[in-house]
Amino acid sequence: MTDKLSGRWGYVIGAAVVLLLVFLPLLNIPGLGILPGPTYTAGSMHLMAFTMLMVALALTYHLLFGVAGLLSFGHALYFSVGVYGLAIVMDRTDIPLVPAALLVIVIGIAVANVLGAISLRVSGISFAMVTLAFAQAANVLVRRNPGRVTGGDEGLSLRTAHVPDFLVGVVNTRNLYWVALAVLVVVYLITVWLENSRLGHSVAAVRENETRVRVLGGRPYLVKLITFAVAGTLATFVGIVYLLLQSGASHTATGTEFTLSLLVMVVLGGVGKRWGAILGAVVYTLLDQRLVALAQSPVIANLPPFLHIPLSEPMFLLGTLFILVVIFLPGGLTSALERVTRRRTQTVPHRVLEDVT
Amino acid sequence: MSTFVLLLITGLGLGALYFLIASGLSLIYGLMGVLNFAHGSFLTLAAFAGFEVGRRVGISTWTGLFLSLLVGAVVGAVFAALTELLLIRPLYKRHIEQVLVTVGLSLATVALFEGIWGPDPIFMQASGWMRQTTDILGAPIPNDRFVSIAAALLVLGGLVLFLNKTRYGLIIRAGVENRAMVTALGIDVRKAFTLVFTIGGVAAGIGGVLASHYFGYVSPLLGGSLLIFAFIVTVIGGMGSLAGAAIASVLVAVLQQFANFYLGVGDLIVVLLLAVVLLVRPQGLLGKAAA
Numbered sequence: 001m002t003d004k005l006s007g008r009w010g011y012v013i014g015a016a017v018v019l020l021l022v023f024l025p026l027l028n029i030p031g032l033g034i035l036p037g038p039t040y041t042a043g044s045m046h047l048m049a050f051t052m053l054m055v056a057l058a059l060t061y062h063l064l065f066g067v068a069g070l071l072s073f074g075h076a077l078y079f080s081v082g083v084y085g086l087a088i089v090m091d092r093t094d095i096p097l098v099p100a101a102l103l104v105i106v107i108g109i110a111v112a113n114v115l116g117a118i119s120l121r122v123s124g125i126s127f128a129m130v131t132l133a134f135a136q137a138a139n140v141l142v143r144r145n146p147g148r149v150t151g152g153d154e155g156l157s158l159r160t161a162h163v164p165d166f167l168v169g170v171v172n173t174r175n176l177y178w179v180a181l182a183v184l185v186v187v188y189l190i191t192v193w194l195e196n197s198r199l200g201h202s203v204a205a206v207r208e209n210e211t212r213v214r215v216l217g218g219r220p221y222l223v224k225l226i227t228f229a230v231a232g233t234l235a236t237f238v239g240i241v242y243l244l245l246q247s248g249a250s251h252t253a254t255g256t257e258f259t260l261s262l263l264v265m266v267v268l269g270g271v272g273k274r275w276g277a278i279l280g281a282v283v284y285t286l287l288d289q290r291l292v293a294l295a296q297s298p299v300i301a302n303l304p305p306f307l308h309i310p311l312s313e314p315m316f317l318l319g320t321l322f323i324l325v326v327i328f329l330p331g332g333l334t335s336a337l338e339r340v341t342r343r344r345t346q347t348v349p350h351r352v353l354e355d356v357t
Numbered sequence: 358m359s360t361f362v363l364l365l366i367t368g369l370g371l372g373a374l375y376f377l378i379a380s381g382l383s384l385i386y387g388l389m390g391v392l393n394f395a396h397g398s399f400l401t402l403a404a405f406a407g408f409e410v411g412r413r414v415g416i417s418t419w420t421g422l423f424l425s426l427l428v429g430a431v432v433g434a435v436f437a438a439l440t441e442l443l444l445i446r447p448l449y450k451r452h453i454e455q456v457l458v459t460v461g462l463s464l465a466t467v468a469l470f471e472g473i474w475g476p477d478p479i480f481m482q483a484s485g486w487m488r489q490t491t492d493i494l495g496a497p498i499p500n501d502r503f504v505s506i507a508a509a510l511l512v513l514g515g516l517v518l519f520l521n522k523t524r525y526g527l528i529i530r531a532g533v534e535n536r537a538m539v540t541a542l543g544i545d546v547r548k549a550f551t552l553v554f555t556i557g558g559v560a561a562g563i564g565g566v567l568a569s570h571y572f573g574y575v576s577p578l579l580g581g582s583l584l585i586f587a588f589i590v591t592v593i594g595g596m597g598s599l600a601g602a603a604i605a606s607v608l609v610a611v612l613q614q615f616a617n618f619y620l621g622v623g624d625l626i627v628v629l630l631l632a633v634v635l636l637v638r639p640q641g642l643l644g645k646a647a648a
Contacts, residue, residue, distance in 0.1 A: 071453070118632065122639045125392055129592045130635050136585055137628040144621075256585065260460055267457055309472040316472065319465025326457045327447055 021181050024048065025174045034286060036293070042173040049173070049180035049245055051285045054265070056180075056187040056238045058281035059274065061262040063231040066272040067195055068224055069207030071124075073259050074131030077115070077138045078232035080254040081108045082239020084142060087156045087249040088149055096162050101240050108236025109229065116228035120221060123210075132256060139254040150249075157248040167244055176245050183241045187234050191274060194230060203227045261288075264322050270332025279333055287321075288314050362496035364614045370502030372610030373509030374571060377564030378587035379594065379602040380516060381437075381557020387533040387597020388546075388553050390452045391445065395459040396561055396587070397580030398466040399437050403429035403562035404569045404579055405474055408481065416481060426508070426566050433562020434555045441554035446547065463581070470577035478576035481569060501570040508567055512560050513603055520599070525552060533597050586613075589631045595644025605642060 024039045035044040057079060064070045085104035089095060095103065119130045145152030160168045166175050194200050206213050206220040213220050243249055252258060261284065269280025295312030303311065310316050329336045378396060385393050407425035414421040444462060448454045490497035520526035528549050531539045540546050561580075568583060569575045590609050594601030609627055617623030634641065 118636065122635050125386075125596070126592065126635055126639050128392070129588060130632060132585070133589065133628045133631045137625055140624040140628075257464075257581075260464065263457070263460065264464070310469055313468040313472040315468035316465045319461045319463075319468060322461035323444065323458055323465065326454050326461065327444070330454070 018181070018185060021052075022178070025177055034290065036290075042170050045173045045177045046245070047286075047289055049177040050289070051282055052177075052180045052184040053238055053242050053245065054285045055278050055281040056184045057235060058262055058265040058269075058277040059187050059191045060231045060234040060238065062266050062274060062277035063191060063194065063227055063234075065263065065266055066274075066277065067200060067207070068203045068227045068231075070120075070224065070228065071128045071263075072119075072131040072228075073128050073256060073263075074115075074119075074133075074135030075231070075235060075262055076254055076256070076258040077131075077135040078108060078112055078235040079239040079242070079258070080138060080142070080249075081111050082236035083243045083249045083253050084150060084156065085236070086240045086243050087158055090162060091156065091159045092149070094162060097164060097167075100162070104240055105233065105236055108239075109233050112229045112232025112236070113225070116225050116232065120224050120228065135254065135256060135259060139251065139256070142251050142254050150251075153251060155248055155250040158243055160247070163244070168247075176241075179241055180245060183238060187238065188274075190230070190234060194227070195274070199223055199226060264318070268322060268325055268332055270334035273332070273334050276332050276334040283333065284318065287318055291317055359494065359496035360618070362494045363498060364618055365611060366493065366496070366498045366502055366506075368611035368614035369607060370505045370571060370610075371614065372607040373505040374564050374568050374583065375587055375590045375610050376509045376603055376606035377512060377560045377567070378583055379590040379606055380512065380599060381553075381560045382587055383591045383594065383597055383599060383602040384529070384533075384553050385557050386591065388529060388536070389445075389455075389550055391455045391459070392588075393459050393557070394456065394584070395440055395462040395466070396557065397582075397584035398463050398470075399433045399440075399558050399561040399580070400565035400568065400583065401470055401575075401577060401580035402436055402466070402565070403433040404565035404575045405470065406432040406562075407566035408479070408569055408575045411481070417486075419486075422504075426563055429562040429566035430559045431562070433558040433560075433565065435558070437554045437558025437561070438551055441551050445550070445554070449547075467577050467581060474575070474577065476577060478574040480574045501567070505567045505571060508563055509606075512563065513599075516556070516560075516599060519556075525549065529553060586627065589627055593631055593634045593641055595641030598641070598643040601641055601643030 025045050027039055029039045035047055037044050039045070039048070061072075061075050064072050064075065082104060085107055086100060089100045089104060090097070093100070115131075115134050119127055119134065122130060142150045143152055144150075150156055166172055167179070195204075202213065202218055203223045203226075205218070206223055210220045239253070242253070265280040265284045266277050267280070268276075268284060269278065270276030291314035295314070302308075325332060331338075378400060381399075382393055382396055385391055385396075407429040410425040410428045411421050414424050416422075416425075440459075440462065444458045445455050448458060486500055490499050491503070492498075520530055525548075528539065528544055528546070529552070532546050532549055536546060564583075565580065568579060572579070586609065590605045591602060593609065594603070594605030609630070612630065613623040613627050615623075616626040620626070
């Protein structure tokens with residue numbers, strides 16, 4: 001899919017999709033059950049904005065897991081630095097939104113670099129465990145509510161005294177939608193740029209064979225750390241806008257389950273592919289949000305309990321779907337799509353030959 | 358002094374729970390290289406099964422306790438064995454995918470438990486001996502701590518005997534050391550895989566029933582919250598080392614209790630301990646040097 005979408009056509013299609021997304025809130029396109037209503041309604045725009053932020057976040061996780069091959073169980077930590085960082089700064093100080101956001105991003109850069117530098121001293125499962133431990137520590141800290149700063153289990157709602165009016169309230173969901181779209185575009189472009197840079201190539205080489213890179217004179221630790229820090233900082237950036245959209249911070253954003261859901265998105269779409277992360281995040285988020293509505297429909301609610309209970313739990317269906325994809329579609333949804341389209345457009349005898357030779 | 362003894366024995370009771378989960382995790386990782394995220398679900402299902410039995414037979418009686426422990430162990434074993442046969446085996450030798458499948462299973466089963474038993478904790482009012490306390494050096498110790506410690510010691514003893522005195526134990530120990538060699542000698546290691554999962558399920562099942570007594574409630578998130586600490590225990594003790602898991606369980610749980618009481622930061626201390634251990638000694642206390 002990536003090779004098809006690269007080159008000039010890729011830019012044209014990309015620009016067209018972004019343009020369509022820009023005008024979506026002004027159009028009256030029916031939701032068709034995917035969205036709660038037509039595209040111009042606040043509920044639909046909120047869901048679309050939420051989905052775009054999740055896509056952006058999945059792209060940052062793709063940088064870690066797909067590009068650098070780093071299985072992190074603590075990515076939620078860097079996201080929650082953005083969410084809670086901004087919520088606390090807005091709550092406790094009188095700094096206006098933009099400088100506050102910049103301050104939080106600087107904090108995010110610092111946290112990602114320091115914790116990344118420590119975590120990357122080990123690799124493999126140990127790396128996964130250290131990242132899990134740091135994120136768990138943050139989760140505990142947030143829930144403990146030290147000095148009543150984080151709001152504990154109740155969460156922390158955004159104090160809007162210094163947030164510009166056009167970003168506050170349900171009436172302005174459209175503006176938040178455009179901000180979320182801008183974030184997604186920025187994160188996407190940075191991801192593409194990073195993947196195609198020399199750094200991206202060397203970190204991919206490290207993923208494939210770290211010893212060889214070291215023998216050839218590369219510096220695996222440094223390229224992994226930079227990738228880790230970029231992914232973490234971008235996650236902080238997404239977290240900042242997430243706070244504005246949700247107008248509150250909740251401790252679920254810091255939990256291990258949240259990181260696991262990012263992992264599920266990336267794997268669902270196809271590991272190592274940018275489009276996989278995007279598709280996976282869209283499918284996951286929409287199913288997660290909309291299956292609840294499906295469960296309340298009379299068709300499901302009237303089923304006998306042994307069918308009705310599993311079908312009304314979105315995470316059960318998503319978890320099952322995830323297991324099936326891992327077992328039966330090793331390359332995720334994108335490679336399944338690729339296989340279907342390839343079969344339809346051309347029969348590829350030369351591929352068979354390649355396989356033989 | 359009595360506070361010290363209380364904290365120490367409560368810590369040992371918690372350590373016993375950690376060990377019951379971590380022993381299975383550690384053996385599974387050591388033999389198969391799979392980090393089993395579904396282990397918490399084995400525990401949770403067993404806890405609910407034990408709860409259902411206890412509710413019918415009477416939670417405060419000895420019969421009720423033993424019956425619920427037995428049912429919990431069986432449920433944990435069956436669930437674990439089925440997981441290995443249906444989900445892990447098709448992905449033989451693909452470790453990342455195996456981990457991902459267990460992640461999916463844990464997400465799906467927790468949601469299913471929430472659908473069946475509701476998302477909120479169900480508190481259990483056991484009375485009688487389990488809720489009473491015994492004075493040791495002036496410290497009133499809840500009796501369920503002793504049951505947990507005894508059960509963990511029994512499981513530890515049973516596992517040591519099994520691993521050291523039986524043929525299958527020998528295969529498992531050899532497999533942890535060098536799986537390729539065992540396979541090359543013509544021994545079907547896959548049977549050992551199912552066996553290790555089943556053993557892990559039994560231990561986690563017993564742990565689940567005991568955890569519901571220890572905390573006084575059952576909830577769909579019971580396993581997940583214990584699992585994180587069990588992971589930490591497994592890593593600190595050294596992946597694949599049973600003795601390491603036992604030592605680390607006690608170390609982590611006692612440290613956690615004391616830090617919680619005196620500083621209020623038990624969970625953070627444990628996480629810091631993990632970070633320090635991994636950075637100073639990445640293979641854990643008793644683990645083999647990383648291959």
